[in-house]
Amino acid sequence: MDLEYSDRHKALQQELREFAAKEGHRSPKSGGGRKRPDRKTLDWQALLLERGYFARTIPKEYGGYGAEPDVVEAAIIADEFNKAGLYPGIMNQGISMLVPTLLEVGREDQKKQWVETTIRGETIWCQGYSEPGSGSDLAAARTRADLDGDHFVVNGQKIWTSSAHYADMMFLLCRTEPDKPKHEGLSYLLLSMKTPGIEVRPLTTMTGRAEFNETFFTNVRVPASQIVMGRGEGWRVANVTLKYERMLLGDPNKLLYRLSRIRDLMERTAVDGVRMLDLPEYRERLLKLQGEALAWKYHGMRLLTDMANDVDSGVRRLIVKYVGTMMGHRLSSLAVDVLGAAGLSYDPQGEDKDDDEATTWHIDYMYDIGLIIGGGTSQIQKNIIGERGLGLPREPKTQAAAR
Amino acid sequence: MDLEYSDRHKALQQELREFAAKEGHRSPKSGGGRKRPDRKTLDWQALLLERGYFARTIPKEYGGYGAEPDVVEAAIIADEFNKAGLYPGIMNQGISMLVPTLLEVGREDQKKQWVETTIRGETIWCQGYSEPGSGSDLAAARTRADLDGDHFVVNGQKIWTSSAHYADMMFLLCRTEPDKPKHEGLSYLLLSMKTPGIEVRPLTTMTGRAEFNETFFTNVRVPASQIVMGRGEGWRVANVTLKYERMLLGDPNKLLYRLSRIRDLMERTAVDGVRMLDLPEYRERLLKLQGEALAWKYHGMRLLTDMANDVDSGVRRLIVKYVGTMMGHRLSSLAVDVLGAAGLSYDPQGEDKDDDEATTWHIDYMYDIGLIIGGGTSQIQKNIIGERGLGLPREPKTQAAAR
Amino acid sequence: MRFGLSDEQKMLDESVRGFLSRALPLDEVRRLAAAGSGYDAALANGLTEQGVTGIIVLEEYGGVGLGMVEAVVVAEALGYAAAPFGFAGACVMAPLAIAKAGDDGARSELLGGIAAGERRVAVDFSALAGTTGAAELTLDGDRLSGTVQNLLDPGAATDLLVALADGRMALVEADAAGVKFGLRKTVDRTRPLGTASFDGATARLLDGGRDVAKDVLQAGRLIIAADSLGAGQRMIDQAVAYANEREQFGRKIGSFQAVKHTCSELVGMLEPCRSLIWYAGYAREHGMEDAPLTILHAKSHLGEITREVSRMATEVHGGMGFTDLLGLHFWFKRITFDRQVLGGPERCRSEAATLQGWAAA
């Protein structure tokens, strides 16, 4: 354990406070991630990249700051941004999922081409994984990509393509080798959403908003060079992406931020003149969640250390998505209860506008269910934890499936 | 819904109060079930049978009182006995499990021979079901019973035979048709524990007490007539017994009684001079459990009505063991917490003596885990609820198991 | 002697459920939810014909003259159908308040209209129920002033019934002078809540004392709990059906223990709740001593259980459960609404503690 601030850390902290004082006014209020970043957000993002407050450890040649990984630095930055109420930078699927995937398994030219524009917020990506018939059984994807000369020709349908309606690019899992066994017949392609033959239809969820899409492909031509790793290696690449997606879905900072918002809400909300924070039944729930969230915070620091040291976190990492999303739901459940009857109001304003507090919490409360399900349901996560993390035997092949 | 007291019910209530006043002094303090009933207990049992306060609906020809089933009568009797602190009668495996099994599927001569002496507490039974290699997979029982003339010859081993060391008789699930498929090769025999070739060895559990036994059979000869139903029908009979065992394990009266004891404990126990009942964190737990237990109480009344009306309760009955045993554990968990550090004392006195309060609760806290596991684990119960109760598909046969 | 529904009660149940399943296929729920008024004339007329509006109104006033057991049966059916219809406030609390605290004139003037579906009374008991957005009301003679935010069943309301913290109740006409009345959309689009401000509006005082007002509140809580039971049962039924139908990894998903056991847990949680609701209805109807306690536990226990049910049943449906496509969310939101109105689980348990002398009042 070594978490003390060195002089360098103290200097960074000081620097951040000066930055907040001097540049803080340039921060956008919130950056979305559900919409294309606006000019103000892009400028802010550029500033963060320049200072190394975002993508701090991504090499300079790919547009990052090129710093050595340092858990405490990361914590200081998150902390100071949090305290000053500054927007910490864009988080979208390209940045959180594709960029680390390319850095891990992409070709040099792919890293050069895509990492910088993506982390600058200029290239927006969407994810082409799930299909209507294969949700949990991702490897059963049936969207075809057949080689025709030096292009793949894509036909099929994807679902849950969240930002497809404004994305520039998609990372797509598709079947290129139909004769090979299920997991060996997939490839991972990068394609422009402007390619002819792509149709995007909005998909409304239980929140009442169209946060997702269905995407249809009809003879969509993708240059064969736009494959990550080789043909038939798509399942391997997809699992790298899933690894980062699942880390993202269990992010402790998000949960801690949520906890502090709930505490504020409990201070502001009263029943019969008594603050909710002073009602022991609610306070006890808040405290239980605080204990969980603190454990989760330090677990996250441990994972960052693993990553910085190239240590395989094993089962520690595999639990992130399952545990984090369930905790998120318990938090939003408490918020919804604190809001109570008066807070049943619900009137989402659409992607580009801010929602009122009650609506925001109810969206979270429902969206959390989507997060529990998406990116591999909790049931799938528990299979993975048990089999890959603990070495428990896979389910034996069934007679039907063996046929 | 019809739960109002008729004049007949009011009369019964009055009668019970007079009975309590006049005969109450004859009640044993507690009757065990873990030991052979003593003279006082047997006399009390005989009195209850005579008055119809026990085995009220069992036909007269089998030693019961022969009353029509009546949910309210049953509730009145339980309630008045509870209030007066009277011992409600012997509950052992013979009475709770074998008697209803015989009444449901036994031969007339078997009912005549065994029901009366069993409900009088004179014949003590133990259960020969589980084997070391087949706990959850009960139908995989390997204890053999081979026909030799007009006797079965039993060889093998049983485990969890709880009262085997003082029982008169055993109901035994054994394999009589080894060539038939697993579930069709079993038979259900009744045998005297005095038959030569039976060895009983105590089995110590986590409570530190030897509540169970292992029972070994070496060429134990059982008259062929002592079979319930026919050869190969043992699985069917065993399931009838299991049905009653599982009802017993989720008994709401036991849970309500436990709840009231915990409330008392919370009134008597203080931390820093404050009663536990006045600490909201503990009180909230008690209240949550009260809600659960009340729902369970009325669910139990509904099941009794089903039974009285010969209605198949279906999934309502199938949930009893799983839900009831888990609730029991939550209750004893609260008790153990209320006892706290001072209540960590643990000194079980053995089967024939009373334990102090802390020891009793810790025994319950651990024994509850045994109940969650025994009689079909919660996992097995959930298979049964899902498949038999909700019509969900069985797990497909695996390639290995199909071999 | 019987714990369970009588043949007559079963017939009522089947009749109301039959009507609702015909009247409210998913598309119709969707259409009415989009409209969002919590009221539909055709549906309301049909339910009036079913006797739902007059279920607890005495026959002498034009009602059906049944009791709280029948009312919870109806409420469960309405929850099961996610019916955009106001029942707890408009058809139970309001007529109960009038019957218990109104004079003969009020009864004969109002109850018949309620039973006939002509008067629709929105109800706010927040001042007594321990909810957020509590009513702030003053009553000076017959002049009502102040605001309420949580009017139950405001859809097409003709009258507003509000309770004051001291237990007095006041009934005002929705379009009377000095009344500003509106709907606010809730997360449950089948049931909005109402807001109203009163500026010296003329009110009819219903003063039966605080006990009567609390009794009316308890009746409402029971009905809301029964509604959530129906919504929870619907979600379980849909989860079981989906598990029997959807295939992944070459198998019906219900054959996986993960899914099967989830369904089993759901039933294990919810099924005992039905007995609790039935008993609470019976105890309330027969004035049994344990009625208030049982109702408080019904509201709190159902609130806890159905929240879990709403999450787990959605999870069984995987991504499809999260979309709008199957409409499962209408029941999710119904459950969300039921938990919060008229006092949440924590509040009801706290009242249960006080009632039993386990906590100071």
Added chain:
Amino acid sequence: MRFGLSDEQKMLDESVRGFLSRALPLDEVRRLAAAGSGYDAALANGLTEQGVTGIIVLEEYGGVGLGMVEAVVVAEALGYAAAPFGFAGACVMAPLAIAKAGDDGARSELLGGIAAGERRVAVDFSALAGTTGAAELTLDGDRLSGTVQNLLDPGAATDLLVALADGRMALVEADAAGVKFGLRKTVDRTRPLGTASFDGATARLLDGGRDVAKDVLQAGRLIIAADSLGAGQRMIDQAVAYANEREQFGRKIGSFQAVKHTCSELVGMLEPCRSLIWYAGYAREHGMEDAPLTILHAKSHLGEITREVSRMATEVHGGMGFTDLLGLHFWFKRITFDRQVLGGPERCRSEAATLQGWAAA
């Protein structure tokens, strides 16, 4: 910059674990539990050689001079082994109290003996910890009177350290005049508790003020939480091993989702706790502002999580888990004990609320 153990800390961990796994095979745990004194000379000598008794005692007093991170590492190892050995009270709270509130004389006289394993100090902080069976003590000059019931680590104790409600601490010799000291068997046979009555016994006053006493208590809570982490981890490891070994229905039971997912949930619950314990140890060692809050959460959160772990891991073992045969229950009981001593989860959360100004003191 690193969140995790240093190489030296890992070596300590491996060394202590290695020793314990050799010294305490299941049969030995069973034998010592049957004896029930919570102390075994051979084991204690071995642990002394490992530096366990002097782990936080400064080198100048003959100790190893390490900190709370090392102490939690040792505590986890002791819990993992279900070691019949008193650590939290005797090797952490006692030397800490002496170091912080004793004068130079007390330090040089006592700390070396503790580090050498010669002085074994049983500790009762019930007057501050919010446990049942609170200490009732009066201290008149150097005369101690009263009773305690929850002495931690009483096995072969040479001295007794008790805290009064006002934060003064008193150290008496176990065999001094006016002291009646005995063991009481707890459900965890590897660790009895002690009872003592004092009748004007001569005490050495350690008065560092209430803050020092509370700080000593917090250190003890953290160590107990770390102990339960070890016990929980052991139960999970055994459950996973059993699931990989036991066959039912013709398959390894770990291949059934019901069992596999239980194991996954167990890891999901317990694994983050290790980081919480490490951080709390680090924060405590470096005097960080959030140390007390983190420790309170460590004690309460571990108490909640390990209770679930103890039940679910036993369930994975089926009937065998309930027998004495596998000895799994030693860890179940270890967890039961750890939850209750020095203040249970509810108490610790309540203190955490006060600490943050979320509740009145």
